[in-house]
Amino acid sequence: MRYELYYWPEIQGRGEFVRLALEEAGVPYVDVARGKGGSAAMFKLMESERVKNPPFAPPFLKAGKLLIGQTANILLFLGARHGLAPRDEAGRLWVHQLQLTIADFVVEAHDTHHPIGSGLYYEDQKKEAKRRTADFLANRAPKYFGYFEDVLARNRGSKYLVGKRLSYADLSLFQIVDGMRYAFPKAMARLEKKVPGVVEVYHLVEKRPRIGAYLASEGRIPFNEMGIFRHYKELDA
Amino acid sequence: MRYELYYWPEIQGRGEFVRLALEEAGVPYVDVARGKGGSAAMFKLMESERVKNPPFAPPFLKAGKLLIGQTANILLFLGARHGLAPRDEAGRLWVHQLQLTIADFVVEAHDTHHPIGSGLYYEDQKKEAKRRTADFLANRAPKYFGYFEDVLARNRGSKYLVGKRLSYADLSLFQIVDGMRYAFPKAMARLEKKVPGVVEVYHLVEKRPRIGAYLASEGRIPFNEMGIFRHYKELDA
Secondary structure, three states: OEEEEEEEOOOOHHHHHHHHHOOOOOOEEEEHOOOOOOHHHHHHHHHOOOOOOOOOOEEEEEEEOOEEEEEHHHHHHHHOOOOOOOOOHHHHHHHHHHHHHHHHHHHHHHOOOOOOOOOHHHHHHHHHHHHHHHHHHHHHHHHHHHHHHHHHOOOOOOOOOOOOOOOHHHHHHHHHHHHHHHOOHHHHHHHHHHOHHHHHHHHHHHHHHHHHHHHOOEEEOOOOOOOOOOOOOOHHH | OOOEEOOOOOOOOHHHHHHHHHHHHHOOOEEEEOOOHHHHHHHHHOOOOOOOOOOOOOEEEEOEEEEEEEEHHHHHHHHHHHOOOOOHHHEEHHHEEEHHHHHHHHHHHHHHHOOOOOOHHHHHHHHHHHHHHHHHHHHHHHHHHHHHHHHHOOOOOOOOOOOOOOHHHHHHHHHHHHHHHHHEEEEEEEEOOOHHHHHHHHHHHHHOHHHHHHHHHOOOOOOOOOOOOOOOOHHHO
């Protein structure tokens, strides 16, 4: 069985958290909307009358008969199947808890450029974006990254977030650091000085052989101004 | 073992999704911060050096040695333990997927009154709140509730979201309908006409004996202007 990932073909977005897990696991998958059918193939499945469990939005993963939506939920599934999470209940819940906190961060990072409405243009909410981003960079981003630094510090004798091995939460932490570096290079450079453990996870992840190969490949879509992490000079104070 | 729920004592907020599950399950629990120690007891645990898995924010649940954070994660745990989710993997993931979609909705509902920053007063972002709420009521809320209506329609022969039995996703759907009725009575009255299945779940849940008793008790904190769902007349267009 080959997994089928359905996500917007032009952006990393939320799909990237799933791609990183699939790449690290080394399992074959098709990134459906980046193939011949494009996004139409994705919409077709989303809107099909035959689907009993329709996803609210991409990404979603087809795994045999299962159709799984919501990024963190897909990772819960993949983590258990491919050794990207502890096997015991306590460890499984803890990794998932961290992932859900990363998911909260992702919403806030997105809303820096879209504080009023995701269906409106950035240009139509630029003034509000400046205010929201100022609060995000001054308060929210330091709070989140400080939290992950604290989690790392409490996990004594390990450089990873959970136990002694890499989990999907580490991959996702890598991704939000990378996104922040793209979107807010100045603010992130300052912030990184305070969270050396987080930066170390970033480097550990980028050096994993499969992740490294993936990041250097065409599979990794470059960051751009359509995704979650966008670089608008005027916002990076 | 008695569960210990830790959440802000003055509001329903995200803790209410957990309270509803605990009430429906009929399991004993202590709502710690509503006891003698107040919020201080909650902060003490959150900030304790001895906690290996610190939560980012309330709510969190102490279950014996486990300390579980993130609302949806707590429900994943309780759902499996107390028959509030299917036992098979596919069903378990599907209920969780719906819960995560409800969690996304909750963020958007909150941000109607706090589009710029959760640490700022409503009064300091009132103009932006008006714009965001207009988009939320015109586009987002109908999209979410229309989605749940569609999920109900596809679950033929059942009035619940998943399979033939009540799950924690139904309890949570009840909660967001109740919150919307409080926050936006006019807009919600219009919206409810289009989602009769959702309204039926609402009534099924409020009529459950344990939930009914809970809603009529002092355990149910009234909605107010400190929580997620707030009623500001000027926002309910």
